[in-house]
Amino acid sequence: MNSSAKRWLLVALLAILGFGSLLARASQPATAAAPDPSIAVLSRKIEAILHKTHTPGAGIAIVRRDGPEWIAAFGLADVAAHKSVTPDTLFRIGSTSKMFVSLSLLKLEAEGKLSLQDTLKSRAPDLPCENPWERTDPVRLFHLLEHTSGWDDLGFRDYAFSPDHEVPLREALDLRPGSRHSRWRPGTRFSYSNAGPAVAAYVVQRVTGQRFEDYVEQNFFRPLGMNTASYFGTPDVLNRLTKLYRGDGKTTVPYWKISVRPSGAINASAREMANLVQFFLNRGAVGGQPLLPASATDRMEKPTSTYAAREGLAVGYGLSNYATPDGEWIFHGHDGAVFGGITELAYLPAAGAGYVVMINSGRLDALTQISSLIRSRITRGLKPAEFPPIARVPPAIARDYAGWYELASPRSEPTHFLARLIALAEVNVNETGLILHSLNQPPVSLVAVSDRLFRLRGDAAPTLALIADRTDGTFVQSTAPVGGLTWLRIPGWVVALELEIVAFAALAMSTTVAFAFVWIPRKIFGRLSNAGHLSVRTLPLLATLSFAVLAALYPFQVGPATLARFGHATPWSVALCALTLVFPVLAAAGLLRALQFRNAAINRAAWWHAFLTSALLCIVAGYLGCWGMIGYRSWV
Numbered sequence: 001m002n003s004s005a006k007r008w009l010l011v012a013l014l015a016i017l018g019f020g021s022l023l024a025r026a027s028q029p030a031t032a033a034a035p036d037p038s039i040a041v042l043s044r045k046i047e048a049i050l051h052k053t054h055t056p057g058a059g060i061a062i063v064r065r066d067g068p069e070w071i072a073a074f075g076l077a078d079v080a081a082h083k084s085v086t087p088d089t090l091f092r093i094g095s096t097s098k099m100f101v102s103l104s105l106l107k108l109e110a111e112g113k114l115s116l117q118d119t120l121k122s123r124a125p126d127l128p129c130e131n132p133w134e135r136t137d138p139v140r141l142f143h144l145l146e147h148t149s150g151w152d153d154l155g156f157r158d159y160a161f162s163p164d165h166e167v168p169l170r171e172a173l174d175l176r177p178g179s180r181h182s183r184w185r186p187g188t189r190f191s192y193s194n195a196g197p198a199v200a201a202y203v204v205q206r207v208t209g210q211r212f213e214d215y216v217e218q219n220f221f222r223p224l225g226m227n228t229a230s231y232f233g234t235p236d237v238l239n240r241l242t243k244l245y246r247g248d249g250k251t252t253v254p255y256w257k258i259s260v261r262p263s264g265a266i267n268a269s270a271r272e273m274a275n276l277v278q279f280f281l282n283r284g285a286v287g288g289q290p291l292l293p294a295s296a297t298d299r300m301e302k303p304t305s306t307y308a309a310r311e312g313l314a315v316g317y318g319l320s321n322y323a324t325p326d327g328e329w330i331f332h333g334h335d336g337a338v339f340g341g342i343t344e345l346a347y348l349p350a351a352g353a354g355y356v357v358m359i360n361s362g363r364l365d366a367l368t369q370i371s372s373l374i375r376s377r378i379t380r381g382l383k384p385a386e387f388p389p390i391a392r393v394p395p396a397i398a399r400d401y402a403g404w405y406e407l408a409s410p411r412s413e414p415t416h417f418l419a420r421l422i423a424l425a426e427v428n429v430n431e432t433g434l435i436l437h438s439l440n441q442p443p444v445s446l447v448a449v450s451d452r453l454f455r456l457r458g459d460a461a462p463t464l465a466l467i468a469d470r471t472d473g474t475f476v477q478s479t480a481p482v483g484g485l486t487w488l489r490i491p492g493w494v495v496a497l498e499l500e501i502v503a504f505a506a507l508a509m510s511t512t513v514a515f516a517f518v519w520i521p522r523k524i525f526g527r528l529s530n531a532g533h534l535s536v537r538t539l540p541l542l543a544t545l546s547f548a549v550l551a552a553l554y555p556f557q558v559g560p561a562t563l564a565r566f567g568h569a570t571p572w573s574v575a576l577c578a579l580t581l582v583f584p585v586l587a588a589a590g591l592l593r594a595l596q597f598r599n600a601a602i603n604r605a606a607w608w609h610a611f612l613t614s615a616l617l618c619i620v621a622g623y624l625g626c627w628g629m630i631g632y633r634s635w636v
Helices: 003-027 037-052 094-110 141-146 156-160 169-173 195-208 212-221 235-240 270-281 294-300 364-378 395-401 413-422 492-524 535-553 560-566 571-596 604-626
Strands: 057-064 067-078 090-092 267-269 322-326 329-338 341-348 353-359 403-407 425-429 433-438 444-448 453-456 464-466 475-478 486-490
Touching (some): 037 067, 057 270, 057 364, 067 270, 090 341, 094 141, 094 195, 094 212, 094 294, 094 329, 094 341, 141 195, 156 560, 195 212, 235 267, 270 341, 329 364, 341 364, 395 425, 403 492, 486 492, 492 535, 535 571, 535 604, 571 604
Antiparallel strands (some): 090 267, 329 341, 403 486, 425 433, 433 444, 444 453, 453 464, 464 475, 475 486
């Protein structure tokens, strides 16, 4: 072989070897992209929050329109078994479940099978409910979803009802039909009620002929790829479900079979909830195919049926969807809580970004801190909304709305008697803003956006409205973060009188107990002269003690133990009922006794003290009676 041929052979061999090397490299998997260092920092911060708050575990997803950016699992799903949370671990999402009620009605409306404007009476005539304004202002389906029907929230009996089997929805709705009473004109005030969405789900059952949960699984869970999500605590679900924990991160909370499942019973994973967020970001489409028209998700995000919405307030509660300002941003979504677990789903429609956070603990501070970190990440680099300029309020409007207000939209009627007093607020309106002084909250200062709309200085959207419609009184309405409440203006002298009675009654009761430590020992040891009829002293003391025990026993905070005690006829609930009867009887008996012996030989200072104390206690008893608290049976 000559030298020229050898050279060509060498070139050919090198070419073949080089081509083979290229083929070998091409056949190898591509090198994984380097991890995002900012995600690593975010993970460490989240782990620190969970550790600090004693929260065992969390499932988290950050989502963009084209899919999840990050799905993560932290900590333990079962502390005792040391079982880790995974992206497929199920969490209880609580009231976030309500979103599927609104989605179901919107789908049926898009198919022409109902209208959200339909009256409840026309769609569920068999369901007992009472509305004094039915002729002119009937309860409509969208009122149930926007919580503007005026109904009371579920009571102790409803929440405590957790049988071994999952009951039909109608059976759950029949537990306390009296709560379905419109306390004010429907479509005017927001007041969160778990009864409304459950009744709307019952309408879905009547229209489709399907069990609501089956309808949701067929029309939403499956298309969204939420294949393990469930309303029910089946053995398979419980095996996938995280344990739920109290705030200490160690004490477990039993699985709660929520009677009105559509309002809060779904179990779902972080991966599945990421699909739901993406669905909203894509305006009702899944995989490029519309599951709902975009107009339906637009409607879901818009509050319409309050006084404030008619004044132009664009934030608030839409169809199972909060619009909440957070500085320059307006987030949409819903949160949810059960005993031992909290969930938050939120998204920015225009930015195409959202997230979900689920924790297996009742530590709201943990969820709030984690959400704050994630919001900072997904808004990074986005152009914030511009703050509207400060407007001028006409002097006539400022004069009309300045004054004292009482809470006029309580969520729970059994606590209305208390909320009405502690939520008294004074509104001061000036030419450029408003200051809201509430007795139980720090003062809130807002600036005017128009002559009737006001915003916090740090928010781009208004959250409080002065209501022009004064048919039923002078109202101020707000959304979060001011409180999501409705206040009704009342005369200043009424506020002064109520607060003075409360103060004097508290003083009289405290001095009654203090004086007892003086006169009872003196009576025992025979050193009490001119005592006279001891019942004059004794009855106010007994009435005071019964009220003190009543106040100590009243379930101001709701938890599993509270529901067990007051959701059924137990020694606790029966004792509470008995005390609401004993207290007014003792107060009235004390007043009558003092009047009976007003001219008897009794120490005048002692008589006047007993008389005034009994009179004040009778006023307190009368106030409780006006709010239906005399003979209150929490288990009914």
